[in-house]
Amino acid sequence: MTGTTQLLTLRDGRELEVLTMGDPAGQTVVFQHGTPGSIYMLAGHAEAMLERGFFFILTSRAGYGLSSRNEGRQVASVVSDINEVLDQLGRADYVTVGWSGGGPHALACAALDAGRCRGALSVAGVAPVGDGFDWTDGMSEENKREFADFVAGGEAFEKSIIDGYEQLAPTTTENCLEVWGPWLSEVDAASLSTPEKIAAFALGTSHAFVKGYWGYYDDNVGTFGDWGFDPSAITVPVGVWYGDNDLMVPVQHGDQLVSIVPTAVSHHYPAEGHLSIFSEFRSEIADEIAAFHGVN
Numbered sequence: 001m002t003g004t005t006q007l008l009t010l011r012d013g014r015e016l017e018v019l020t021m022g023d024p025a026g027q028t029v030v031f032q033h034g035t036p037g038s039i040y041m042l043a044g045h046a047e048a049m050l051e052r053g054f055f056f057i058l059t060s061r062a063g064y065g066l067s068s069r070n071e072g073r074q075v076a077s078v079v080s081d082i083n084e085v086l087d088q089l090g091r092a093d094y095v096t097v098g099w100s101g102g103g104p105h106a107l108a109c110a111a112l113d114a115g116r117c118r119g120a121l122s123v124a125g126v127a128p129v130g131d132g133f134d135w136t137d138g139m140s141e142e143n144k145r146e147f148a149d150f151v152a153g154g155e156a157f158e159k160s161i162i163d164g165y166e167q168l169a170p171t172t173t174e175n176c177l178e179v180w181g182p183w184l185s186e187v188d189a190a191s192l193s194t195p196e197k198i199a200a201f202a203l204g205t206s207h208a209f210v211k212g213y214w215g216y217y218d219d220n221v222g223t224f225g226d227w228g229f230d231p232s233a234i235t236v237p238v239g240v241w242y243g244d245n246d247l248m249v250p251v252q253h254g255d256q257l258v259s260i261v262p263t264a265v266s267h268h269y270p271a272e273g274h275l276s277i278f279s280e281f282r283s284e285i286a287d288e289i290a291a292f293h294g295v296n
Contacts, residue, residue, distance in 0.1 A: 001043055002050065007066060010084050014068035017060040018085055021046050026053040027293040028094040030082055030109070033058070033204065035101025035219040036168060038065040041204030042099060044197065045278055049286045057094075059085060061105070063215030064208045073218050076228025078105040079112045086116070095292045097121040097285070099278060100249060101219055104128070104227055107261070110236050111229040119237040119292030121285060124249050124274045127256035128231065129224055138250030142182040150224050161220065165213035168205055176202040185245040188273040191280075201275075231261050238264045239288045241281065243272030 003021035010016055019039040029049075033041035038060040046056040061078060062070035070077060086094060095118050098106025103125015110120035129135050136144045149160035171179050176198050177189065184192075192198050208215060238261050242254030251268075258266045267288075272280060 001040075002047055003043065003056075005039065008085060008088050010081065014062065014070060015066065016062070016068070016081055016085060017064075017066040018089075019043060019058040020089065021056040021058070022050050022054050024055055026055040027290070027295060028086070028091045029054045029056050029289055030086075030094050030096040031056060031058045032078070032096060032098040032102030032105045033061065033064075034099050035223065036064065036164075036205060036208040036216045037061070037100075037102065038204055038207040040200065040207050042097075043204070044200045045282060048282055052286050052290065054286075054289065055091070057085060057089065057091070060208070061102075061215055061219065063211075063218050065210060065215075067215070069214045069218065071214075071218070073222060074226065074228035075104045075222045076108045076112060077222075079108050082109060083113065083116070092116070093118050095119050095121070095289050097123060097289065098125055099123045100274065101126060101223060103257075104223060107231055107234065107238065107257075108227065108229055110234045110238055111231065114234075114236050117236060118294070119239070120234075121239040121241060121288060122257060123241040123285065124243070124246055124277050125240070125253070125257065126223060126249050127253040127260070128227055133256055134252065136250075137252060138247070140183050140247040143248060150220055157220075161213055161217045165209060165216060169209035169213075171202045171205040173199040173202050176205075180205075183248050184275075185247050185273040187243075187245045187271065188247075188275040191273070191276040231257070234261050234263055236263060237292050239267055239285075239292075240264050241267040241269075241277055241285065243268070243274075243277045244270040245273040245276075248274045
């Protein structure tokens with residue numbers, strides 16, 4: 001893998017794990033991983049886009065990987081962390097791409113950092129929990145059980161987090177497909193088609209938990225709580241990429257985001273799933289990143 005990893009110290013004393021890849025003279029793209037995840041979760045996609053001349057920044061969100069925990073964080077809290085990283089790396093404006101649980105964090109940048117964030121892409125990203133919106137319809141049974149525990153809160157929530165940690169933290173190249181099997185549709189399992197892809201996904205998962213489960217805990221508290229911003233107030237361009245064969249973030253999440261984000265452009269591909277939407281449309285996603293940066 002091409003890239004440079006480092007730990008940056010933030011103003012409040014926390015450390016944030018950062019991976020940078022690509023041409024420093026290129027346009028800045030901030031990738032935001034899913035739940036759980038780490039700097040390595042989307043590194044393969046970034047590496048495959050290097051020919052486009054972008055400069056990629058990937059962070060392990062607070063509490064994941066080697067990043068310090070930011071107890072009590074909301075989804076919106078990621079914006080100040082991203083800005084500090086950009087400042088320390090000498091970067092100006094950026095486009096952000098959030099996959100899965102990273103989708104809300106990309107939207108936070110679009111909503112709260114419009115002076116610097118040129119646009120955001122939500123790829124298989126979740127929508128806010130709300131009245132009249134069935135968050136779990138179409139999810140795997142594993143996800144439905146987790147959702148019920150998260151909503152219940154208290155001991156049920158904490159037990160579900162620890163169970164998830166114990167199940168996912170030991171992910172390796174050898175057991176990856178078995179561990180993730182309950183969450184993978186056929187098209188997603190097929191997208192992990194080579195040992196290299198499986199190894200990258202396994203590393204992105206296991207590295208998330210090297211310091212424990214607090215990143216996973218805080219992500220879920222944030223996702224199921226108040227995001228700290230209003231998606232309907234976003235003014236910068238937003239691309240919403242999603243498919244119908246997604247057992248982790250079903251199709252209605254994409255539909256919901258398209259309906260509530262006023263600048264949203266729908267990229268709905270019914271045949272795709274949670275992983276395959278990124279793998280199969282990587283070139284088109286790169287095109288939209290370039291368009292948001294105003295590059296032909």
